Amino acid sequence: MKNRSFFARSWHSCLTVSAFFFVLLAAGCQPESHAENQPESTGQTEIIETENPPQYVSDTSPEDCIVCGEGKGTVLPLYRGQENLGIVNLNSFDLAPVTINRYDDFGKLIEEAEQGSSxxxxxxxxxxxxLSVTADTNRGYAHGHLSFDKNKALDMEKTAxxxxxxxxxQMMEHCWSDVPFCMGVIDFSTGEIRLFEEKITAFTFGNYYISCDSRDMDEGDLREIDLLIFYCPERYQD
Incomplete structure (x- = not known):
């Protein structure tokens, strides 16, 4: 009986000690995040204020606008709607076409190979x-050379x-310079215009990629731009 009593007391002692260590282990295994108070979320979002681009007002009505209207007094109506570009002087609206895609006299796209380049x-x-420009219509690109008076900046009054x-x-929305060149490029299919700028050496424009590296001539008052234009519409569209 003594042995049984001793065994029972020993067994109860072991259970008590085991339970005590189990509680300690359970308390020690809890991650610190449960023991510490978590910071409350404020729910605030940082707001970054941006300046709106300046708005320009023109007295020219949409009916008399060269792009929106009939384009009287210019050669624009001859090319309107074509998948081609034009180099344009915004002060005078003199323009020259860059014929990457060929069209017949009735405005229909010529979808056949051309012998050589022009x-x-x-x-x-x-x-x-x-402007001197050479187009490879078979491969869909053109390269050329543009020169103009470097002192002729964009005259907003004449352009308006x-x-x-x-x-x-719409034209000035994509302009980064305070004093852009008077020269730019016009998309005949959309009527959109993008100005050339001193620090912009390349950009995408509709279905085109345009490289336009510019420099001042050492002698004289001319600025030159080397042009490389690729016709590259999106290959995959939603």
Missing amino acids: THITNTGEGGFF SHLCSDCLN
Whole structure:
């Protein structure tokens, strides 16, 4: 009986000690996040204020706008709707086409190979621009050379005499410079215009990629831009 009593007391002691260590282990295994108070979420979102681009107002109505209207007094109606670009002087709206896609006299796209390549030269006279451009219609790209008076910056008053307020603001929306060049590129299919700028050496424009590395001539008052234009519409669309 003594042995049984001793065994029972020993067994109860072991159970008590085991239970005590189990409680300690359970308490020690809890992650610190349960023991510490978590910081409360404030639910606030940082708001970054951005400045709105300046708005430009033109007295030219949409009906008289060269882009929105009939384009009277310019060669724009000859190319309107084509999947091609034009180099344009926004102060005078003199323009020259860059014919990457060929069209017949009725405005229908010519979808056949062309033998060789052709070079087109445009000179709009004193105070204007000189453009020499060679297009490879089979591969869908063109390269050329543009030169113009480097002192001829964009004249907003003259430009507003050609464009309505909507077209003027659409053009200036993508302009990063306070004093952009008077020269730019126009998409004949959409009527959108993008200006050339001193620090912008390449950009995408609709279905085109345009490289436009510019430099001042050492002698004279000319600025030159080397042009490389790829017709590259999106391959995959939703």
